[in-house]
Amino acid sequence: MANKLFTNLVIFDGSGKKPYVGEVLVQGNRIKTVSRGSNKINREGADVVDADGATLMPGMIxxxxxxGYPDSEGLTDIGDLPPEEHILNARANAGTVLDHGFTSVxxxxxxxPRLDIVLRNEINAGLSPGPRMRAASPQLIGTGGNGDARQLHMHHQSFEMICDGPVEMRRTVRELIREGVDLIKISNSGDTLGMWPNGQSGYETMAEDEVAAAAEVAHSRGKWLAAHARATGSIELCLKYGIQIIHHATFATTKLLDKLEEKKSKHWVCPxxxxxYVCAYEADDWEMLGCDTAMISNVEAELQTAHITMQKMLKRGIRILxxxxxxxxxxxxxxxxxxxEHMVNLLGFKPIETLVAATKWGGEAFAMGGSVEVGEIKAGYLADMLLVDGDPTKDLTLLQDRDNILMVMKDGQYHRSLTRRRASGRRAAAAE
Ligand SMILES: [Zn+2]
Incomplete structure (x- = not known):
């Protein structure tokens, strides 16, 4: 495979530096050289790709x-989907997200239980288009937890596996690790959207011995954990038991922020x-059932709390994704x-901080303690790169439109090769 040399481009390299004019050489599946300014990379033996002044950035993570969620309206629609249809749907979703610039997830x-595992293996074998994947378990919950859609007289399935007590939790986690997951997901807090009105976001929904059992088994096998943890006590248990990825983390108190700051090299937060936002402001547009007035005011309050909490985390250097x-x-x-866009408008991030989080920090989390190989345009890193029509550091909304993403490269190969810019014939013109 010939080397590929990208020229006439502006580079946002993911590190947080301002975009700069330069060139990038890809050899095999890795970035070989990144040059800056007027320094030219040797063109010999390379396919030269003139990017027409577009912005090269790392694939998003x-x-x-x-x-594996099938764009359904309700939770039981997910469970109702038979495995055969479900895997085809997940395979299509993997193609969709890669197409939109996500090269790792x-x-x-x-x-x-095996949906992510099978899809990850299929993608790794080159049999399906999709991002690099870390495969998770279903959400492990206790009875009445987030996603328990059963009725006393009838079984319903959503996206969950129910484990009550540490014995069931140990067995389930062992089973899922045997099947091949990369990480275990637990849901140890309520969720105003998923459990209204009987298990709002501020409620703890899992006992400490259950969280401890999940962590004990996962850590003993070198696997990571992630938790749906909005409530204060739930976040506290994530920190106590070393759950690396804390989803939401809305109601973190000052005491917990202190602890999280102390251990900030070990945790990531995904709000x-x-x-x-959709429930609070667009429920009618989407005909979202169940978003009544009381629920919406609850969700709006949660958004405000999330803003305050994330601003405090950002100041403390905690990595928010x-x-x-x-x-x-x-x-x-x-x-x-x-x-x-929500990171900027709802949580107060700067656009460039948001893009660093979407690339470099995501790459660090994706590495799961191993060597970091994605998330930056950097010599030696895997060639997962996008070409964008315009400067995403000035306008993040560009990335919402697939047509603005002119090229998607994963592992040095084109998922989508370069299409022309809408206004072509431009020169790269970022300030040096
Ligand atoms: Zn989620």
């Missing part, structure tokens, strides 16, 4: 992905506020990049 729960909870009819796959 979603660390709260639910590729860390799953935050799949919907059936995933887009789904709350965008994306999450796309995979519902009202928050579908392919719309994930809306979360970038």
């Amino acid at each position: 979603n660390c709260h992905s639910h590729i 860390v799953s935050a729960a799949c919907a059936k 995933a506020v887009g789904i709350l 965008p994306f999450g909870d796309y995979g519902f009819a009202f928050n579908p796959h392919g719309a994930d990049a809306r979360e970038l």
Whole structure:
């Protein structure tokens, strides 16, 4: 395979530096050289790709992905889907997210025990298009937890596996690790959207011995954990038992922020506020059932708390990651990049901080303690790169439109090769 040399481009390298003019050489599946300014890379033997002044950036990394959620309206629609249809749906979703510029994902729960595992293996074998994947378990919950859709007289399935007590938790976690998950997902707090009115976001829904049992087994096998943890006590248990990825973390008190800051090299936080935003402000547009007035005011209050909490975390240098909870009819796959705009408008991030979180920090989480190889345009890193029509550091909404993503490269190979810019013939013109 010939080397590929990208020229006439502006580089946002993911590190947080301002975009700069430069060139990038890809050799095999890795970035070989990155040059800056007028320094030219040797063109010999390379396919030269003139990017027409577009911006080259690392592929985005979603660390709260639910590729196995089928863009359904309700929770039981997910469970009702038979495994055969479900895997085909998940396979299509994997293609969709890669098409929209997501080259790596860390799953935050799949919907059936082997769904993520099979899809990850298929993608790794080159048999299906999709992002690099870390495969998760379904959400492990206790009875009445987030996703328990059963009725006393009838069974219903959603996206959950129910484990009551440490014995069931140990057995389930062992079983899922045997099947091949990369990480275990527990849901140890309520959720105003999923459990209204009987298990709101501020409630703890799992006992300490259950959380401890999940962590004990996962850690003993070198696996990571992620938790749906909005409530104060739930976040506290994530810190106590070393749960690396804390989803939402809305109601973190000052005491917990102190602890999180102390251990900030070991944890990532994914607020995933887009789904709350839809319920609060777009429920009618999407005909979202169940978003009544009382629920909406609860969700709006939660959004305000999330803003305050995330601002405090950001000041303390805690790594907060965008994306999450796309995979519902009202928050579908392919719309994930809306979360970038929410990070700025709802949580007070700067656009460039948001993009660093979407790339470099995501790459650090994706590494799961191993060597970091994605998330930056950097010599030696895997060649997962996008070309964007315009400067996303100035306008994050560009990334919401697939047509603005002119090229998607994963592992040095084109998933989508370069299409022309809408206004072509431009020169790269970022300030040096
Ligand atoms: Zn989620």
